[in-house]
Amino acid sequence: MNTVTKLTTRNVTASKRAGYGSRLLFSSISRPSIAFRTQLCPLRFNSTLPPTQRAAIIRKQTGPIEFTEDYPVPKLGYNEVLAKVLYTGVCQSDLHTKNGTAAGGDGKNITAIKLPHIGGHEGVGRILAVGEGVKGDVRIGGLVGIRFISRICRRCEYCLAGQEQHCIGGMTNHLHHEDGAFQEYIALDGDNLTLLPDDVDPVEIGPILCAGITAYKCVQNCNIKPGEWLVVIGAGGGMGHLAVQYARVVGARVIAIDGGDHKRHFCLSLGAEQYIDFKTVPSIVDEVQRITKGGAHAVVCAAGSPRAYARAADMLRIGGTLACGGIPPGTPHLETSIGTIVIKGLKIVGSLVGSLKDTMQVVELTRLGRVKPAIEVRPWKDLPKVYDELERDAILGRVVLKIAEDE
Ligand SMILES: [Zn+2]
Ligand SMILES: [Zn+2]
Structure with missing residues (x-):
């Protein structure tokens, strides 16, 4: 099974006649060496794959985005599927990783990333090939999500606790370790597949896979009750506009904070009851305290700016919760005093x-139409412009790039 033959598209037909069957290896790229990735033997194919593909790469952090046509198509390993990437959202974390300013769990910037780097972790793909060893009902032609988390150990205490995003047993992700969705084809771990229902819209589901799930967990961590006040900072952005909707699903009264009248209309249309324009209000803390008569029960910070976090906890009433979702670039810190946290009994999660x-669960909420990402679909070549707009906070909701045709 380990015997492989390197073929080009021109000699695939001849090779099939020669009995190579499905044991085709088209190309190789370096990915993390994990023991179970050693065998190469696709089990089922529905199409002939090219040896190379289009990809948006950066050769070094802070470097420009380059579109290349000759990036190798990933080889299909044991217990993997190969998918064609149809769409992907563009997340602030992609931008910060590219810039070398993404903050890590140790508070330092993340600089140890695979190069060339290919971002994109809000992707939706169509399964083209299923490798040997893939268990369960995994169909060629089915939709699959391309999330931040790529591979997990399934054995560490966090995996066993159902918190596999914190895996400490060699977890890899599609941001720092493996190529993400800014390429036409991707290989995915058969044991960690995000198999999507057939009746979701592949155009809109991508942003749910990072911005959506993060917003959902923030709202969930607030333990908010129907009728209580929940503030969303950065409510008009990719994560924030979804947090507004999840908060409404659980019956919270939502105060949206963002800048500009276009975001006011947008946030109110999503179900926010109040809108505070941080560009025009002298003190957003005073304004929240006034509206809520003593502070909000919860604040979700979906903004990726240090300034947004600075006094976020001061908006809370006694016993309130600040849920942190957005990660500002660099190494910023909360400025809330310890006295405030202790005396007001605040929770920060x-x-x-x-x-x-x-x-x-969040995919299902969108499938049911309860939460709808506000997206703008743009051509892939716009990625540099989209990064620029993200930096200027000029995007309402989420931009989704069209990567490849769904054939
Ligand atoms: Zn993300
Ligand atoms: Zn683990």
């Missing part, structure tokens, strides 16, 4: 995306 189970 973080959310690193969510588990696969959580993810499927």
